[in-house]
Amino acid sequence: MSSGHVALTSPEALHVTGIRKSFGALEVLKGIDLTAMQGDVIAIIGGSGSGKSTFLRCLNFLEHPSAGTVRINGEEIALARDGHGNLAPSSGAQLRRIRSRLAMVFQGFNLWTHMTLLENVIEAPVRVLGLERKDAVWQAEALLDRVGLGHKIHEYPSFLSGGQQQRAAIARALAVDPHAMLFDEPTSALDPELVGEVLKVIRGLAEEGRTLVLVTHEMGFARDVANQVVFLHNGRIEEQGPPAELFGRPKSERLGRFLGNF
């Protein structure tokens, strides 16, 4: 089930246009377009405060954009102005349905601390997607095993290292068989020696053909794994293209300087 054979109803896993977002007077995103075809791995890079997290959070409406459209797997999310002048999904049911297959992996893992790893992984499949509990357990065991945590399924998150927690969070995300996965700096909170084990898991997802949108500061990893890289600066896409081009021959001077820092 977790091997990337999603029903492909649309060649575009994710298609967004004109995403804008302001916090008060501060305009953080100034019109962003992005398309991820099925199986694309898109790395978003950029300096601190350039709007990477905000953009990612606009994709699943944890943040309400001020303008723009979002289409997931061919389905456009219906939007209406909320009380703050931002765009909010007008149908809660549609939003939940779309979110349930658009998994997000956070910098801080955000596992539910009162649940074991197994309970974390089966929660959404059973209670959101309506999977039979025993099937969900069976699937969760396989997924946790796959991320190297087969021996920890009854452990609580606070017993685990950061790397283990993040791998569990990835298993939890995989359990909903997502159309696309959003990663916000999945390794930034980890001790250096734990980064590798998490990147390895993500690399596996890319290789099996999953659609990934990945905010990262791991340039080497982005270069290896992504088929498209987006450089965000000041709320705009400053440069975009295959990793060989962006990293090999950056056109913009800013990108060159940014890459020089690594």
Add this chain to the structure above:
Amino acid sequence: MSQLAKPVIDADVTEVQAQVRPPALGRWGWLVLAAFAVYAAASMRWDWLASYYPKLLWGLWTTLWLLVVTTALGLVLAIGLGIAQAAGPRWLALPARVFCTVIRGTPLLLQLWLLYYGLGALFAANPEIRQSALWPVLRQAWPYAVLALTMSYAAYEGEVMRGAFLGIAKGQLEAAQSFGMTRWHIFRRIWLPQAFRRALPTLVGETILQLKATPLVATITVMDIYSVAAQVRQATYLTYEPLILISVVYVLIALLIQRAFAAFTKTHQTRSPR
């Protein structure tokens, strides 16, 4: 954010463990209690027990059910008061805060009397209520005792629940949202269980305080164990014996509460590394 997530959780758990102490009476405590019991049995008068024990048992029963019912109802109310203040719209948060502040800021005895003599008198003056099916209940004292004790527990614990709800790492709620859970689902499965675990250590203390507040109901004619003891004193002219007896009863109930919470905590708090 992420850097915060873990230490916050761990601190929370150790705090929980530090505050939940198993039974307060050690081996020596029990020994002293036993010695005192022997002394009391030998040199005090207990013959009245034979004629009063049915009444005492009935009073004990009243104290116990008052305690259990009002803490249970109060806790449910406290969850509402807590979430209203932590995440509710202003028109809900404000009344909830005012309720907690007023109830916590005034003596329980006053609330009890206001409800019993005030509200009770209003009800009695209203012919529609006097004729209603509820009147046989409303003309008794215990509904007012239940109401006052429930409100008191709810106000104190509502404040605790407010903090407990606010104490959750926001990212955990966002993770739940990101999986398409409904608000109710998130509340029931993620937010409330974590807030409840956070509030658990204070629940023990609040419940014991609640136990010790129950004798106030004697002032509005509810026959709890304290008021039975007072009756015994009046009828027998004994000063100490009835009071000593119920003191022991209260201590034993308090210990029982502590044991029950410790057992509950043990099964529900196995979430931290040693």
